Amino acid sequence: TAASISVIFLLSLITMTLAEPPGCKIRITDRGLEMLKAETKRFVEEELSNITMPEMRGEEGRFQYTIKDVKITELNLTSDLRFQPDVGLLFEVQNSSITLNFQRRILYWLFYDEGAINASAEGVDIFTVLHLSKDKEGRLKISNVSCNASIAKMRARFSGTLGRVYDFIGAFLTTGMRFVLNKQICPALNHAALVLVNQLLETIPVRAEVDSYVGIDYSLLNDPVVTETSLDMDFRGMFYDLKNENETLVNYAVNPIVREYDRMIYLALSEFFFDSGLFSYFKGGLFQMQIANERMPKDLEMLLRTTYLGTIMMLNPALIEHPLSLELEVTSPPRSTIKTSGASVAVNCNLKVLVLPPGKPAVQLSSMTMVRRTTVYTRVPQILFKIFSNQSALESLALIPLQGPLKTMLQISVVPLINNYTKRGVQIPLPDGIDFIEEVVEYHNGYIIVGANLHFRTGLREIIERKLSAVAGPHRLS
Secondary structure, eight states, X not given: OHHXXXXXXXXXXXXXXHSOOOSEXXXXXXXXXXXXXXXXXXXXXXXXXXXXXXXXXXXXXXXXXXXXXXXXXXXXXXXXXXXXXXXXXXEEEEEXXXXXXXXXXXXXXXXXXXXXXXXXXXXXXEEEEEEEEEOTTSOEEEEEEEEEEEXXXXXXXXXXXXXHHHGGGHHHHHHHHHHHHHHHHHHHHHHIIIIIIHHHHHTSOSEEESSSSEEEEOOBSSOOEEOSSEEEEEEXXXXXXXXXXXXXXXXXXXXXXXXXXXXXXXXXXXXXXXXXXXXXXXXXXXXXXXXXXXXXXXXXXXXXXXXXXXXXXXXXXXXXXXXXXXXXXXXXXXXXXXXXXXXXXXXXEEEEEEEOOTXXXXXXXXXXXXXXXXXXXXXXXXXXXXXXXXXXXXXXXXXXXXXXXXXXXXXXXXXXXXHHHHSXXXXXXXOTTEEEEEEEEEEETTEEEEEEEEEESSOHHHHHHHHHHXXXXXXXXX
């Protein structure tokens, strides 16, 4: 028995060790859910208002009746939306009312009458649980809906010449109406969740192109974790080179831990999230550049000519009048480091100084290694920078005067190159139409956490309709 327990414990430990940590984690708190209540209620009311009911025919004694064109004209729902631990979301309606209008046609002996009937369903209770999980592609979906609806009573108000005569059969008519309406509520909500909302979730790509060079993988690593106060989702959060999607960075970063609940939503990004982006752009060959001709600052060109005058004269004095060029190539994937004091990026580069005689091959004057670490995402950026020659220690001493100008040149030329690819906005795995506002950034060892509140730019139905029309249209945006 002890041996079997030890084996189980060992297997569990191995499983935990091999589990892939998330590069991106999202927490939606009960405060965020509070904001969704009004949108969810409006969406449910719109779905219920579209309920279609079949034509009803029947007879009671000498009465023959037909009821058609049933329309819901008003909904007065008292609803609540909250987390259902270990399951998903609970949408509940209690003691509410639904107002309907329909056309009647009634034959009694030789009397024939038709007109409108206003009816109200009262004591409407709806209990709906949305089961959340990840599908085989790693996408969040509603896997099941548990629904129970009931109507306590229904009243009908007749109009027309014989309105009072028909009042005594009102109970008979409303009993049938109540039965039919009650049977329509849950199918309407099931369709709204399993079809419409899932179609919206399907438009959020788990793998999408960021630009023409890299993509990002936002697949869920496991089912969402639901408690009474939050919904936590672990995403892979990994960039990849579009030309070689299988060559990706291994995630050795720490698992981000979110402990806060004050904001509506929290987005945690580990070092792996940033490193995989830097790795992918490096593999795509993007971290290379040449600074020459009009891109070469005049002051830097003058300093380079002064520094390498002796080298040029020794090689070929005729090269003295030709343009100079700096070629920069990042030699290894840049790496990020996130600490409580801020975040930084370390870059190792080779920097070559060349002369460009027209119509002839470039002549190399020097080859240098540059080591640079820059703090980012802080109010006062700091740059740690040094260069040294790849050829001799003596030349490294001669390069000391170049450190200041090169540092400035890199700040205005090379840094924008890296920033162009590493600081672009990347869509987070939330539906378009929902914005982050009032963001606050916190730094932890190995990851950052962005706390924010949510804002709907448009209603939930508008978001769904726009997304679905975009998918169906000829110009789908990735």
